[in-house]
Amino acid sequence: MTETTVTPGSQSALRRANERRIVEVLRRDGTCTQAELARATGLSAASVSNIVRDLRASGTVAVRNTSSNGRRARAVTLLRPPGAVVAVDFTADRVGVAIGDGDGNMLASERIDYDVAADAERGIRRAAWLIETTLMRFRIDMGTVSLVVVSVPGPVDPGTGEVGHISCVPRWAGFRPAKALTERLGLEVVAENDANLAVLAEQHRGAGVGAEHVVHLALSEGVGAGIMMSGRLFRGAGGTAGEIGHIALDPRGQVCRCGNRGCLETFVGANYLLDMLPQNTGVAGGSGPVRVSDMVAAALEGDPGSRRIIAEAGAALGQGAAIMANLFNPDRVIVGGELAEAGELLLDPMLRAMELGSLESALERLDVVPSELGRDAALYGALRMAAQHVG
Ligand SMILES: [Zn+2]
Numbered sequence: 001m002t003e004t005t006v007t008p009g010s011q012s013a014l015r016r017a018n019e020r021r022i023v024e025v026l027r028r029d030g031t032c033t034q035a036e037l038a039r040a041t042g043l044s045a046a047s048v049s050n051i052v053r054d055l056r057a058s059g060t061v062a063v064r065n066t067s068s069n070g071r072r073a074r075a076v077t078l079l080r081p082p083g084a085v086v087a088v089d090f091t092a093d094r095v096g097v098a099i100g101d102g103d104g105n106m107l108a109s110e111r112i113d114y115d116v117a118a119d120a121e122r123g124i125r126r127a128a129w130l131i132e133t134t135l136m137r138f139r140i141d142m143g144t145v146s147l148v149v150v151s152v153p154g155p156v157d158p159g160t161g162e163v164g165h166i167s168c169v170p171r172w173a174g175f176r177p178a179k180a181l182t183e184r185l186g187l188e189v190v191a192e193n194d195a196n197l198a199v200l201a202e203q204h205r206g207a208g209v210g211a212e213h214v215v216h217l218a219l220s221e222g223v224g225a226g227i228m229m230s231g232r233l234f235r236g237a238g239g240t241a242g243e244i245g246h247i248a249l250d251p252r253g254q255v256c257r258c259g260n261r262g263c264l265e266t267f268v269g270a271n272y273l274l275d276m277l278p279q280n281t282g283v284a285g286g287s288g289p290v291r292v293s294d295m296v297a298a299a300l301e302g303d304p305g306s307r308r309i310i311a312e313a314g315a316a317l318g319q320g321a322a323i324m325a326n327l328f329n330p331d332r333v334i335v336g337g338e339l340a341e342a343g344e345l346l347l348d349p350m351l352r353a354m355e356l357g358s359l360e361s362a363l364e365r366l367d368v369v370p371s372e373l374g375r376d377a378a379l380y381g382a383l384r385m386a387a388q389h390v391g
Contacts, residue, residue: 018043019051019082026061026078033066033073052076058144080105084140085390086148087382088127088181089194092117092168092221097130098379099140104387108138109379117168120175128184146390148189149382150177151197153224155239161191164240166258168221190389194218195242196233197381198373199226202334204384206372211332215324216371217244217317219337222265227328245269247320267316268339276309292338299345307345314346318353325354325362336371343370 018041025040026032032040038048052074055061060082066075083102088095095116098109110130116123127150135142154167156177165173178191199216202208208216208228216226223245227234235241245265246258253262254272266272270292277290299306321333339346351368373380 015051018047019055022048022051022055023060023078023082026076031075031077033068033075035068035073037076055082058082058141059139080107082144083146083390084135084144085383085386086131086135086145086187087151087379087386088131088148089151089379089382090116090123090127090169090177091153091194095123095127095130096376096379097127097134098383099134099138100383100387102146102387102390104383106380106383107140108134109376110134117171120163120169120172120177121180123172124177124180124184128181131185142185142187145187147386148181148185148187149197149386149389150181150189150191151194151378151382152177152191153194153220155243156191156193157239158235159238163191164238166243166246190385192382192385193224193226193235193239193242194378195224195226196235197226197379197385198336198371198377199228199334199381200233200384201373201377201379201381202336202371203228203231205380206377207334207369208332211330211367213328213330214332214334215242215321215328215330216334216336216377217321218377219268219270219317219335219339221270223268223317223320225324227330229328244320244324247323249316249319264316264320268313270338273309273313273339278305293341296338296342299342310339310342310345311349313339314349315353317346318350319357321350321368322354322357322362325358325366329362329366331365331367333366333368334371335368336374336377340370 021041022037025037034048034052038045056063060079062077062079064075066073081102085100087098093113093115094111095114096111099107101107114126152163154169155164161176161178163172163175178189181189195216195218198218199214202216203214208214212231214228218224225242225244227242246263248260248262249264250262254266255261256263256266274290295306299310371377
């Protein structure tokens with residue numbers, strides 16, 4: 001192939017195509033001199049030189065002086081896949097940002113504490129600032145970012161991009177985070193539910209590797225489930241699929257924030273569990289606010305009250321997971337979130353309840369395992385989704 005005359009409007013498209021050809025040769029053959037690149041791609045020496053200069057400026061290749069057949073030459077080495085994607089992870093009280101290369105490998109990440117739940121618009125402003133400063137710190141040009149994927153701790157309507165009404169960020173209800181961030185940054189942005197992104201990441205590089213039908217249960221204030229069937233995300237008609245936290249377990253139980261009674265969330269949600277701890281408990285040294293991580297630590301050290309609460313949460317989770325097992329017949333169920341750090345204290349009672357509540361055939365090929373990616377799962381999933389969209 002040779003360079004051809006093109007209309008001005010398609011110059012940048014042609015340039016991108018030529019850049020891709022050079023990157024492909026470097027991927028295939030490893031380090032090449034500029035003369036070898038020109039021969040392999042059919043591009044002129046001047047074009048190769050220009051493109052290599054840009055690739056070097058964006059950190060995609062390294063260039064060093066060498067000699068070839070006794071003549072001075074410039075050797076070009078691919079450092080990372082070209083292009084960049086951005087992941088944003090909103091939780092109720094934090095904003096995280098990760099920059100990935102064109103294949104979705106994480107290059108850099110930053111997290112800050114921020115009251116995300118208080119105001120959606122301000123949360124977006126904070127995220128835009130964090131994206132800009134992170135890109136600047138790692139000298140990545142905003143112009144190389146092809147897509148931003150935003151993780152939201154609530155259901156996201158796949159059609160409208162609106163955040164649903166029942167989530168741990170109720171003030172975000174009806175808000176469109178992707179649209180708001182696009183307006184600030186001028187980049188293409190996609191918003192996705194955090195549990196969906198977590199299951200995507202775990203299946204790609206974590207506890208779900210090798211499984212085809214995966215359910216990821218994320219335990220925090222509520223319980224979210226990300227569902228992958230035959231390797232694809234299952235979102236439902238309006239993004240509500242997997243709201244396992246609102247499976248009704250006890251018609252006489254506590255009233256849930258969704259308005260129903262005895263939802264799974266009222267048995268395993270962080271605030272409900274902490275409320276069950278006895279007064280003047282020794283957990284967290286008896287002073288300061290007690291968090292789920294304190295309770296888990298106390299349970300692992302043998303505190304009987306904490307162990308009891310976690311065991312009962314495990315049993316309730318197993319009841320919910322049994323329903324999922326019968327409905328979806330997954331080959332892997334992954335349990336993540338702070339409470340999952342309790343390990344078998346949570347998983348053993350969960351498995352017993354699943355055995356009681358599921359068909360034997362639904363459990364035959366099912367492994368229940370703890371999450372491997374932990375709190376970074378949604379960020380990794382957002383990078384993965386961004387890279388897949390681009391590729
Ligand atoms: Zn509920």
